[in-house]
Amino acid sequence: KQEVTQIPAALSVPEGENLVLNCSFTDSAIYNLQWFRQDPGKGLTSLLLIQSSQREQTSGRLNASLDKSSGRSTLYIAASQPGDSATYLCAVPGGWTTDSWGKFQFGAGTQVVVTP
C-alpha cells in the first residue's frame, strides 16, 4: 500500500529565506504527484502537478522536483513571504489498477510559518 510521508511536520523561517519541503512515497510507480496549499480551516489549493515523466515543474517562485527512483519529491519556495504561511501537502494516486483510480494518498503536510 502506498504511504506518503512529509518531513518536517513544521517549519518556521524568516521572510526572504528559501523554503525546502520534502515528500516521500513508498511505491515509486506513481502516475503523477501534486502539491497543495491549505490555509487554516480551508480547502485545498492546487500548486503544482508533476507527471511521472517530468523531473521538475515550475510556477513563479515555486519549483517542484520529482525523483521516482528514490521515492521523493521536493517543493522549493524561493524568497519566502509571510503570505506563504500555510500547510503544504503532497499527494499521489493510490495505484495503477482501475480500482485505485481516484483514491489518493496524502501526506500529513508541513506547516510553514514565515515571520516578517
Next chain:
Amino acid sequence: DAGVTQSPTHLIKTRGQHVTLRCSPISGHKSVSWYQQVLGQGPQFIFQYYEKEERGRGNFPDRFSARQFPNYSSELNVNALLLGDSALYLCASSPGPLRGLDGYTFGSGTRLTVV
C-alpha cells in the same frame, strides 16, 4: 463556471446525531469523491461515486454512507456521530475516474464539529 460547491460550510452536531453533507460537482463532471481530513492529518479517502454507482470505498465504518443523484451531486451521510468524526470533509469532482491527480478539483470543504 462554478467550481465544486459544498454545503454547509460549517456545522456543529451532538454525539449520536446524524449529519448530511452535500457536494455539487463542476458542470459536466460525473464523478465525486469524498475525503475526511482530521486536524493535523492529510485527507483520507472515504468514497468515490461515478454515474450514480459507488466505485470505491475507503476504510471507514458502515456509519458512513453516500449516494449520487441523477444530476451528479452527492450526499455524504454519517450516522451515530462520534467525537472522532470531527473533521473537514472534502469533496472532489472529476469528469470520471482518472488514474492521475490531474482533472480533479477539490471543494472548500465542510467543517464538522461533534460535541
